[in-house]
Every structure is written in C-alpha cells, then in structure tokens.
Amino acid sequence: xxxSTSEYVIREVFFSLRRNxxxxxxSISTVxxxxxxxxxxxxxxxxxxxxxxxxxxQVEISVYLKDDVKESSIDDIRGTIESMQGIDTVTFxxxxxxxxxxxxxxxEQKFLLEAIGDTxxxxxxxxxxxxxxxxxxxxxDEISKIKGVESAKYGQDVVxxxxxxxxxxxxxxxxxxxxxxxxxxxxxxNTIRLTVFARRKEIAIMKYVGATDWxxxxxxxxxxxxxxxxxxxxxxGALRIAYGMVTNKIYDTLAFxxxxxxxxxxxxxxxxxxxxxxxxxxxGSTISLKRFLNA
Amino acid sequence: MIQMKDISKTYENGTVALERVNxxxxxxxxxxxxxxxxAGKSTFIRLLFREVLPSSGTLIVNGHDVVNMxxxxxxxxxxGLGVVFQDYRLLPDKTVAENVAFAMQVIEAPRRRMQHxxxxxxxxxxxxxxxxxxxxxxxxxxxxxxxxxxAIVNNPALVIADEPTxxxxxxTSWEIMDxxxxxxxxxxTIVMATHDKYIVDTMKRRVIAIEDGxxxxxxxxxxxxxxx
Ligand SMILES: Nc1ncnc2c1ncn2[C@@H]1O[C@H](COP(=O)(O)OP(=O)(O)O)[C@@H](O)[C@H]1O
Ligand SMILES: [Mg+2]
Numbered sequence: 001x002x003x004s005t006s007e008y009v010i011r012e013v014f015f016s017l018r019r020n021x022x023x024x025x026x027s028i029s030t031v032x033x034x035x036x037x038x039x040x041x042x043x044x045x046x047x048x049x050x051x052x053x054x055x056x057x058q059v060e061i062s063v064y065l066k067d068d069v070k071e072s073s074i075d076d077i078r079g080t081i082e083s084m085q086g087i088d089t090v091t092f093x094x095x096x097x098x099x100x101x102x103x104x105x106x107x108e109q110k111f112l113l114e115a116i117g118d119t120x121x122x123x124x125x126x127x128x129x130x131x132x133x134x135x136x137x138x139x140x141d142e143i144s145k146i147k148g149v150e151s152a153k154y155g156q157d158v159v160x161x162x163x164x165x166x167x168x169x170x171x172x173x174x175x176x177x178x179x180x181x182x183x184x185x186x187x188x189x190n191t192i193r194l195t196v197f198a199r200r201k202e203i204a205i206m207k208y209v210g211a212t213d214w215x216x217x218x219x220x221x222x223x224x225x226x227x228x229x230x231x232x233x234x235x236x237g238a239l240r241i242a243y244g245m246v247t248n249k250i251y252d253t254l255a256f257x258x259x260x261x262x263x264x265x266x267x268x269x270x271x272x273x274x275x276x277x278x279x280x281x282x283x284g285s286t287i288s289l290k291r292f293l294n295a
Numbered sequence: 296m297i298q299m300k301d302i303s304k305t306y307e308n309g310t311v312a313l314e315r316v317n318x319x320x321x322x323x324x325x326x327x328x329x330x331x332x333x334a335g336k337s338t339f340i341r342l343l344f345r346e347v348l349p350s351s352g353t354l355i356v357n358g359h360d361v362v363n364m365x366x367x368x369x370x371x372x373x374x375g376l377g378v379v380f381q382d383y384r385l386l387p388d389k390t391v392a393e394n395v396a397f398a399m400q401v402i403e404a405p406r407r408r409m410q411h412x413x414x415x416x417x418x419x420x421x422x423x424x425x426x427x428x429x430x431x432x433x434x435x436x437x438x439x440x441x442x443x444x445x446a447i448v449n450n451p452a453l454v455i456a457d458e459p460t461x462x463x464x465x466x467t468s469w470e471i472m473d474x475x476x477x478x479x480x481x482x483x484t485i486v487m488a489t490h491d492k493y494i495v496d497t498m499k500r501r502v503i504a505i506e507d508g509x510x511x512x513x514x515x516x517x518x519x520x521x522x523x
Contacts, residue, residue: 004403201386202386205386205397206401207370207373208344208378208384209374209378209449210371210376210401210449211370211402212367
C-alpha cells in the first residue's frame with residue numbers, strides 16, 4: 001500500500017471514531033465484556049485440560065502394606081510386584097516419608113495435624129506406575145492378592161468422574177466461546193454498519209471513479225480492528241486482575257488444586273484475546289460492507 | 296471506443312429496458328442518446344460503466360470486455376471513464392478542490408501530480424477561484440462543473456453523462472455544453488443522454504434515438520426529432 005493511501009486510511013479511521021465517539025466507546029465496552037467472558041471460559045477450559053492431563057499422568061496404584069509386615073519382607077513384595085506384567089516403576093514410601101509428604105501438601109494448614117499428636121497412622125506403601133492406564137485394574141487386582149498387602153487402590157472412579165466433568169466443561173465452554181465470538185461479531189459489525197451507512201454516498205462515488213474494493217474496505221476494516229483491539233485490551237487487563245484474585249484465593253484455601261500459574265499463561269491468554277478481538281473486528285466490518293460493495 | 300452488439304437488458308422484475316441494441320462509437324465522437332422518459336437511455340449509460348450487466352449480447356468499452364470481465368477488473372474499466380450524473384453527486388463535507396482530488400486519491404494516483412491536475416481541470420471548468428468553497432455554497436451549474444472536473448481529472452478516454460443539464464436552466468445548460476464541447480475537442484469521446492431538444496438540435500452531432508428499448512434512428516448530424 002502506498003504511503004499516501006496508508007495516511008488516508010488512518011485519517012479516515014481517526015475521523016470516523018471521533019465522529020461516532022460515543023458509539024465507539026459503547027461498542028468497545030460491549031466488546032470488552034464479551035471478550036472478558038470469552039477469556040474466562042478460555043482460562044477455565046485450559047485449566048480443565050491441564051487438570052485432566054495431570055490426572056492422566058498420575059494414574060498410579062497406591063499399595064498399602066499391612067502394619068505387621070517386617071522390614072525384610074518389604075523387599076520380597078517389591079520383587080513380586082516388579083516381576084509382574086506391565087509394571088513401570090515401583091517406589092517405596094515409608095510411614096515417615098508419607099507423613100512428611102502429607103505435611104508438605106497441607107502447607108499452612110499443617111496445624112490440622114496437631115490433633116493427632118505424635119502418632120503416625122499412615123502405613124508403609126508402594127507407589128506403582130503401570131505402563132498403560134488400561135492395565136491399572138488388572139495390576140491392582142493382582143497386587144492386592146500378594147501376602148502382606150492390605151489394599152491396592154487406584155482411584156479409578158474419581159479419575160473417570162473427573163474426565164467426564166472436564167469433557168462436559170470443555171464442550172460447554174467451547175459452545176459459550178463460539179456464542180460470545182458471535183455476539184462480538186454482531187456488536188462490531190453493527191457499529192461499522194453505522195459508519196458505512198453514514199458514508200454510503202462516498203462509497204458510491206469511490207466506486208464510480210474506479211476505487212478497488214480493497215481500497216474502499218480498508219478504512220472500515222481498520223476501524224473494526226481498532227474496536228476489537230481496544231475491547232481486547234480492556235478484557236485482557238480485566239482478566240489479568242481477575243485471574244490474579246482467583247489464584248490467590250485458591251492458593252489460600254485449596255493449596256493442592258493444580259491451577260496454571262499466572263505467568264506467562266495470562267500473557268498468552270491476553271494475546272489470544274487481542275487477536276480474537278481484531279480478527280472478529282475485521283470480519284465484522286467486512287460483513288457490514290459486503291452489501292455496499294456488491295451493489 | 297464502444298462496440299455494442301445485440302445488447303438486451305431485462306431487469307429482475309421483468310422490465311425490458313433495451314432490446315437487441317447494436318451501436319458502434321468511435322474514438323473522439325460526441326454522441327447524444329435521446330428518447331422519451333423510460334425509453335432506456337439511463338440503462339444504456341449504466342451498461343457502459345458496468346453499473347448494470349446486460350442480459351445478453353457483447354459489449355466492449357475502451358478495450359474492456361464489459362460482459363465477461365471479472366469483478367476485480369471493474370475499477371480499471373472505470374478509471375478510463377468519467378461519469379457525470381444529473382444530480383452532481385458531490386460530497387457535501389468536502390471543498391471543490393477536495394471533491395476533485397478525491398477521484399485521484401481513491402485510485403492511488405501519485406500525490407505530487409494531484410495539485411497540478413486539480414488546478415488544471417478547475418481551470419477547464421472555470422472554477423479555479425472557488426476551489427475552497429463547499430458544494431452548498433455553489434449554484435447548480437457550478438456544482439455540475441465540479442462534477443465534470445472530477446470526471447475528467449484522471450484523463451479518461453470516454454466521458455459519459457446522464458442528463459447532465461436536466462436540473463439546469465437553459466443558459467447554464469449552455470455553459471455546461473460548452474465545457475463538454477471543449478473536452479471533446481481535446482480528443483475525449485463523449486456519450487450524453489439527454490432530452491433537451493434545443494441543445495441537440497443546435498449542436499448538430501451524432502444522435503442515437505431510443506424508443507421502448509430499441510434504436511429507431513442513428514444519424515451523424517441529427518436532430519432531436521420529437522416535440523417536447
Ligand atoms: N433498476 C430497475 N429495475 C427495474 N426496472 C428498471 C430499473 N431501471 C429502469 N427500469 C425500467 O427500465 C426502463 C428504461 O428505464 P431508463 O433506462 O431509466 O430510461 P430513461 O433513462 O430513458 O428514462 C423503464 O421502463 C424503467 O422503468
Ligand atoms: Mg434516465
């Protein structure tokens with residue numbers, strides 16, 4: 001594009017936004033709100049994905065040993081498990097180690113343990129990882145029959161349940177995101193439609209004297225992109241603040257909930273929102289112009 | 296300049312506006328399209344710059360195959376033409392000079408030529424001293440002169456005008472015709488639809504008469520031939 005044309009385009013956009021400044025502010029605000037909700041669902045879905053992934057990789061069998069098992073037979077049991085089909089790793093977690101881990105997990109809520117004093121109710125255990133998640137059930141059944149093993153648990157129900165919930169949230173979240181993208185498109189294309197209507201004479205003359213469709217389209221497209229961009233900036237800022245509050249709250253109360261850390265994650269979300277806003281703005285203005293360019 | 300063969304135009308609602316029209320217009324000609332209201336003059340004009348597409352037939356304008364050209368080529372057809380309407384169609388919030396320059400700007404003409412070309416065409420139409428005025432500060436004749444300046448600023452090979460004097464009194468109409476005569480004298484082809492009997496009869500140029508969408512007369516130095 002020629003420099004004089006770029007100047008023309010930028011000047012046109014500037015004048016148009018100033019002429020309809022209230023309309024522009026109103027549509028930037030509405031776009032911001034809908035991109036904000038869009039972003040919330042994006043964050044939710046991504047966190048759900050991450051949770052599902054971490055659960056998937058964590059599918060392991062906890063093998064609790066009976067209290068009366070002697071130190072010497074612990075190695076025998078480990079050997080038996082290791083010799084079974086499809087076993088990946090076997091890690092011993094002694095009573096003391098288990099208690100230490102539990103305390104760490106509780107973090108600031110460690111005081112809860114004061115109630116049980118110095119006793120350690122946790123058993124000796126093995127953490128067994130299998131090569132494939134679908135081998136879990138068979139392996140757990142076999143392990144539980146070994147002498148000296150109290151129980152072999154793998155929380156299959158919980159895992160399955162979580163998968164179901166995350167799938168639901170993913171589908172629902174995606175549907176809501178599509179809906180909000182549609183709403184944003186509608187808002188922007190309506191705003192641009194007003195500009196196009198105000199300048200329909202100019203567009204007609206441009207066509208008579210031989211302006212190309214792209215030349216006519218540019219200022220409107222850029223106007224839509226600008227609306228989408230500013231809406232996106234406001235939404236991204238608000239998301240940054242909101243996610244900050246949510247992560248703080250969750251670290252305070254649910255310490256081991258695996259939220260995606262704020263940085264750089266929220267930066268990517270912000271960029272995603274901006275790009276979405278701008279793309280939607282471009283598409284919205286193209287839609288508004290279509291009728292006038294084909295006429 | 297214009298080769299029209301077996302051109303027919305039927306609008307979407309079924310109105311037959313032109314029927315099997317054959318016209319050949321050479322470079323540098325000055326042609327009047329005459330006929331009663333509803334005869335098909337405007338349709339003829341609008342076909343030339345592809346505002347409407349013919350229903351059948353072939354049409355070559357200034358080397359462009361108007362019927363088969365892709366949509367993306369239409370702007371380039373129009374850059375070789377200047378179009379003037381009865382209602383001027385100026386932009387009210389732009390000055391005279393800006394209205395004329397607008398036609399150069401939107402086809403991305405080099406900016407250094409702009410000032411010079413705008414001045415030159417404003418000289419031709421005699422409005423150099425009013426370049427700063429807005430259309431609302433001009434008479435009808437002056438507004439039409441701005442529209443003509445805009446139509447010729449990109450040096451078109453062909454100027455087409457649809458009843459350019461339709462809203463003007465006889466004296467002003469003559470001033471406008473004088474400008475068209477001068478543009479034509481510089482080699483530009485002119486096709487003008489009109490139902491101004493006096494102008495046609497006095498100019499003694501080629502006259503193509505249309506009745507009910509058909510050409511009924513095509514004379515080299517014709518007259519209007521109807522009573523108004
Ligand atoms: N856009 C249109 N849709 C339908 N009919 C039209 C349209 N434009 C013109 N016509 C009809 O086509 C015929 C020719 O019109 P037009 O070319 O405007 O004639 P003129 O300019 O000689 O008055 C008329 O009957 C008119 O009503
Ligand atoms: Mg007409």
